Amino acid sequence: xxxxxxxxxxxxxxxxxxxxxLNGNPKVSPEIxxxxxxxxxxxxxxxxxxxxxxxxxxxxxxxVLVTDISNGFFADLAKQIxxxxxxxxxxxxxxxxxxxPASEQEYxxxxxxxxxxxxxxxxxxxxxxxxxAYVQKLxxxxxxxxxxxxxxxxxxxxxxxxxxxxxEHLVDRGYRRFLFxxxxxxxxxxxxxxxxxxxxxxxxxxxxxxxxxxxxxxxxGDWLALSPDRAAVFAGNDIYALQVLDILxxxxxxxxxxxxxxxxxxxxxxxxxxxxxxTVSQPTARMAREAVDWLLDRIEQPGERPPMDxxxxxxxxxxxxx
Amino acid sequence: xxxxxxxxxxxxxxxxxxxxxLNGNPKVSPEIxxxxxxxxxxxxxxxxxxxxxxxxxxxxxxxVLVTDISNGFFADLAKQIxxxxxxxxxxxxxxxxxxxPASEQEYxxxxxxxxxxxxxxxxxxxxxxxxxAYVQKLxxxxxxxxxxxxxxxxxxxxxxxxxxxxxEHLVDRGYRRFLFxxxxxxxxxxxxxxxxxxxxxxxxxxxxxxxxxxxxxxxxGDWLALSPDRAAVFAGNDIYALQVLDILxxxxxxxxxxxxxxxxxxxxxxxxxxxxxxTVSQPTARMAREAVDWLLDRIEQPGERPPMDxxxxxxxxxxxxx
DNA sequence: TTGAAAGCGCTAACAA
DNA sequence: TTGTTAGCGCTTTCAA
Numbered sequence: 109x110x111x112x113x114x115x116x117x118x119x120x121x122x123x124x125x126x127x128x129x130l131n132g133n134p135k136v137s138p139e140i141x142x143x144x145x146x147x148x149x150x151x152x153x154x155x156x157x158x159x160x161x162x163x164x165x166x167x168x169x170x171x172v173l174v175t176d177i178s179n180g181f182f183a184d185l186a187k188q189i190x191x192x193x194x195x196x197x198x199x200x201x202x203x204x205x206x207x208x209p210a211s212e213q214e215y216x217x218x219x220x221x222x223x224x225x226x227x228x229x230x231x232x233x234x235x236x237x238x239x240x241a242y243v244q245k246l247x248x249x250x251x252x253x254x255x256x257x258x259x260x261x262x263x264x265x266x267x268x269x270x271x272x273x274x275x276e277h278l279v280d281r282g283y284r285r286f287l288f289x290x291x292x293x294x295x296x297x298x299x300x301x302x303x304x305x306x307x308x309x310x311x312x313x314x315x316x317x318x319x320x321x322x323x324x325x326x327x328x329g330d331w332l333a334l335s336p337d338r339a340a341v342f343a344g345n346d347i348y349a350l351q352v353l354d355i356l357x358x359x360x361x362x363x364x365x366x367x368x369x370x371x372x373x374x375x376x377x378x379x380x381x382x383x384x385x386x387t388v389s390q391p392t393a394r395m396a397r398e399a400v401d402w403l404l405d406r407i408e409q410p411g412e413r414p415p416m417d418x419x420x421x422x423x424x425x426x427x428x429x430x
Numbered sequence: 431x432x433x434x435x436x437x438x439x440x441x442x443x444x445x446x447x448x449x450x451x452l453n454g455n456p457k458v459s460p461e462i463x464x465x466x467x468x469x470x471x472x473x474x475x476x477x478x479x480x481x482x483x484x485x486x487x488x489x490x491x492x493x494v495l496v497t498d499i500s501n502g503f504f505a506d507l508a509k510q511i512x513x514x515x516x517x518x519x520x521x522x523x524x525x526x527x528x529x530x531p532a533s534e535q536e537y538x539x540x541x542x543x544x545x546x547x548x549x550x551x552x553x554x555x556x557x558x559x560x561x562x563a564y565v566q567k568l569x570x571x572x573x574x575x576x577x578x579x580x581x582x583x584x585x586x587x588x589x590x591x592x593x594x595x596x597x598e599h600l601v602d603r604g605y606r607r608f609l610f611x612x613x614x615x616x617x618x619x620x621x622x623x624x625x626x627x628x629x630x631x632x633x634x635x636x637x638x639x640x641x642x643x644x645x646x647x648x649x650x651g652d653w654l655a656l657s658p659d660r661a662a663v664f665a666g667n668d669i670y671a672l673q674v675l676d677i678l679x680x681x682x683x684x685x686x687x688x689x690x691x692x693x694x695x696x697x698x699x700x701x702x703x704x705x706x707x708x709t710v711s712q713p714t715a716r717m718a719r720e721a722v723d724w725l726l727d728r729i730e731q732p733g734e735r736p737p738m739d740x741x742x743x744x745x746x747x748x749x750x751x752x
Numbered sequence: 753t754t755g756a757a758a759g760c761g762c763t764a765a766c767a768a
Numbered sequence: 769t770t771g772t773t774a775g776c777g778c779t780t781t782c783a784a
Contacts, residue, residue, distance in 0.1 A: 109542065109569060111761055122771045129761065135769060152567070157543040158483040159761035163776040167480070169523075169544075177512070178698075183505035190499070190526050199492075199540055201526040204512050218521055220431065222491075245474075247431060306630040347698070354702035376500075376669070382677035382704040433777055444755045449779065457753060478768040481777035756783080767772075 110151040115395065119143045130155070132260040150184065152288055166407065170256040170400075171219040172205045173229040179347060180375040181392070182230065185254065188396035189228055196404050198225070207232055216242050226403045230254050234262075244359035249406040251416075252392070253399045256295070259418045261406075263399040265390045270422035271299030274342055274370055274388060279307060281430050283340035283368050287351065288315040289324075290344025297373060297385050300342060312337070318348055325355045340368035340430065349385055353429065391420050432473040441465045449506060452477070483545050488729065492722075493536065493541040494524045495551040501669060503671075503695040503714070504552065507576065511550055518726050520547070529554055538564050548725045551742050556584075557636035571728040573738075575721045578617070578710070583738045585721040587712045592744035593621030596664055596692055601629060603752050605662035605690050609653055610637040611646075611674065612666025618694060622664060635657070640670055647677045654683065662690035662752065668697040671707055675751065690752040705750035713742050 112130065116123040121140055136144075147153075161167040170193050174182040189263070190200050201224060203215040205402050214234055219227055227250040231239045234255035243250045243260055252262040256288035286304060288297045292315050294403040316327050317425045322349070331345065332339060343349035349371030351364065361367050362385055371378060402416055434452065438445040443462055450458050451466040458466075467476075471512070483489040492515050495505040512522050520628045523546060525537040534554055541549055547571040553561045556577035565572045565582055593713040596618070600608065606705055608626060614637050626635045636647050654661060665671035671693030675685060683689050692698060696711035724738055 113736045113761070123761085124763080124772085125770060127761095129772090137769065140770085154539055154542045156484075156545065156761050158480045158545055159776090160491070160763080161480045161776090162478075162484055162761080162778090165763070165764055172524075174507075177499075178502070178506045178509045180500070180502055180505070183502070184500045186524070187498075187500045188525055190524065199544070200511065200524050202494075202508070202522050204509055208764090217476055220476045222521070223478065223480055223532045349698055353704070354706075357704055377672055377699050382675070382679055384676075430532075435777070445777085446756085446779080447754060449777095453779090459753065460774080462754085478777050481760090482779080483760095484762090485779055487779070634758090754784085756781105758779105758781080758783090759781105762776090763774105765772100765774085768770085 109155050109156075110148075111156070115144060115147050115151070116172045119147050125258075128407065134304065135337065166414065167223050167226045168198045169222060169224045170198050170200055171201050171203065171215075171222075171227040171229075171405070172217055172225040173205060173227065173231075175205050175207050175230050175232060177202070177204050179345065180377065180392075181345065183372040184375070185230075185392050185396055188393050189400055192310060192397045192400035193404075196400070197321045198404065205232055207231075213238075213242065216246065220246060224248060225407045226250070226398060228253050228403060231257065237361065249403055251399050251403045253395065256417070256419070258417070259415055260400065260413070263395050263402070263416070263418045264420065266420045267295030267394070268299030268302075270372075270388050271296035271301075271342075272303035273424050275300045275303035275307075275426055277366060277426065278340045278342070278370065278430065279304075279309070279365070281340070281368060282338055284309065284337040285335060285339040286313040286342065287328075288313070288342045289318050289348045290315060293319060294344060296344065317342075318351070320352055321355075324351065325358070328352065328355050329359060332359070332367070338366070340367075340370070343371045345369035346373045346378050346385065346387055349387065349429075350377070350381065352384070353381065353383070364430050365430065370430050374425055378425075379427065381429075386430040387424045387425050389421075390426045393419055431478075432470075432475050433478070436739075437466060437469050437473070437475065438618060442471050444473065488547045489545050489615050490520045491544060491546040492522055492725070493525065493537075493544075493546040493549040494522050494675065495527060495537055495549065495553075497527050497529050497552050497554060499524070500563050501667065502697040503667065503712075506697070507552075507714050507718055510715045511722055513720045514622040514722035515726075518722070520726065527554055531555070532562070535560075535564065537570065543566060546570060547729045548572070550575050550721060550725060553562035553579065561562075571725055573725045575717065577685050578739070578741070580739070581737055583724065585717050585724070585738070585740045586742065587717070587744045588741045589617030590621030590624075591692070592710050593623075593664075594625035595744065595746050597622045597625035597629075599748065600662045600692065600752065601626075601631070601744055603662070603686070603690055604660055606631065606634060606700060607657060607661040608635040608664060609650075609661065610635070610664045610666065611640050611670045612637060613639060618664075618666065640666075640673070641679075643673055645682070646673065650674065651679050651681060653683070654681070654689070660688070660690075662692065665691065665693045668693035668695045668700050668707060668709055671709065672699070672703065674703070675703065675707070686750065686752050692752050696747055700747075703751075708749045708752040709747050711745045711747045713745075717742055
């Protein structure tokens with residue numbers, strides 16, 4: 109790969125002059141400019157991003173940390189982020205924490221080594237002290253995305269509010285027993301439960317963590333047998349909902365008549381499932397774009413500013429499964 | 431961020447000595463080693479990957495180029511690649527070509543700028559002269575993954591063979607008319623068509639490119655109306671199959687009785703669809719791992735070696751939709 | 753075993 | 769308008 113010094117030699121100018129030409133500095137005579145550009149083109153010059161980054165110039169690299177890229181929602185998020193970043197000339201280093209806190213911490217170190225200009229992250233536990241500590245430790249701006257992290261820059265859908273919306277909807281539809289598939293500290297479940305408690309249905313609400321499919325089938329069967337009241341399952345994400353739907357079909361349970369099912373994330377597949385999946389839609393594209401824009405603004409115009417707390421509203425998408 | 435020079439100052443040794451300690455060079459006295467390590471730990475030293483990369487050391491960065499990360503198959507592939515690479519100490523710069531050749535070319539330039547040690551790519555047109563030219567131009571090893579690129583390192587499922595397998599299966603099941611959803615130059619279609627021609631069913635075989643859902647519904651309806659023979663749809667990927675299934679349900683067509691549907695990729699969702707999707711499974715994890723291992727071997731033990739042409743066999747997964 | 757010096761490719765001051 | 773010089777943080781000779 110040809111370097112500026114090499115081009116300088118070939119065109120009989122100094123290396124900084126080559127730098128000026130290649131960086132569009134106007135104070136270069138047209139003839140030299142022409143000569144240098146021609147030479148650069150001829151040899152297919154590409155600047156060395158490492159050398160550039162070394163004396164403090166921005167690397168135009170963004171760290172992106174997600175919990176699980178194989179989940180369609182995060183894959184889509186990563187894609188939107190990549191597109192938005194690329195439009196402004198940034199590339200993406202992608203990390204997958206796989207919900208493993210040790211990996212998450214390790215990745216944050218890697219990010220420091222590569223001198224990324226900023227980080228967009230879906231933390232595993234956004235409210236934990238660890239997460240706040242990591243963010244402080246990094247000397248570049250970090251934006252938390254899809255989760256609320258009080259006191260930090262964050263762009264998210266308020267899961268509590270969304271969970272409450274789901275609760276209202278299910279009650280409206282006449283369901284009287286509720287099962288949430290996911291962790292009991294999940295914001296959606298907290299909001300869901302709270303709304304149900306407010307309606308005196310707290311006792312009819314519980315949760316299960318999905319570990320594997322067979323176990324879920326057993327648990328679901330047991331739970332269904334517990335009471336004849338019309339029941340609904342709120343799945344923590346669309347992938348879970350997909351599996352619930354399949355189990356109910358196996359069990360010969362009619363959806364939505366006997367049991368309602370609602371997912372979360374509004375992944376692409378949901379609209380084509382049989383029955384089409386009711387779910388909660390997050391404005392992924394807008395969220396990604398705003399987060400990237402905010403991050404890049406912070407990078408490009410440094411200076412203190414109050415942390416951005418940007419909630420987006422989720423939208424209930426009612427289809428055939430509730 | 432603390433640097434080696436800084437640590438050298440604090441511990442009263444020279445900077446190269448710090449370098450020796452931090453890189454595990456054994457020729458350092460234990461006391462100095464101890465002092466330096468303590469200081470590094472105390473200040474949470476992280477090496478500067480840019481500086482390291484600048485004098486030719488490996489950057490431990492891999493470029494990964496896929497056509498569409500929001501497709502579950504590629505998302506999963508990217509994840510497997512990331513995991514395999516990370517195990518050997520490499521990080522990933524991710525690019526999404528979105529099936530846009532201009533983007534693909536641009537990304538390849540970016541990759542050069544960052545001095546990645548190697549590239550794993552899903553090219554848009556693996557057989558094109560352009561792709562071969564790009565690969566030659568890059569001065570680092572490039573491995574083509576999921577597609578066959580003759581003369582280059584490639585790890586793939588032979589789409590032609592897989593397409594033929596699908597053809598056999600559909601004929602066995604009694605289908606007599608065939609529609610492929612995807613590009614007519616797709617290897618799967620080529621193999622599919624050829625196998626069907628060999629059985630005298632070439633005239634009953636055609637393809638449609640999926641542009642949007644409504645258009646597909648019209649085309650599918652028209653095609654179905656053309657003849658009363660039992661028909662089957664071979665979707666170029668599971669996402670297409672999902673949409674085909676939905677359209678057929680709308681059209682009131684029974685699957686698999688009246689029309690069979692088979693997908694490609696065996697994405698996670700397929701096994702939970704209603705009806706459960708027949709599809710072709712690619713050994714993504716093995717393919718990713720072998721490709722990464724080969725790439726890293728080429729990086730770490732440079733030297734000429736003949737290009738690796740590694741086909742994996744696809745596996746027909748017959749479920750309920752055929 | 754340790755240090756001094758040079759250099760990777762570039763940008764930024766400063767001089768001319 | 770152009771060139772000279774220095775330096776980013778590190779590795780790699782080469783001496784001592």
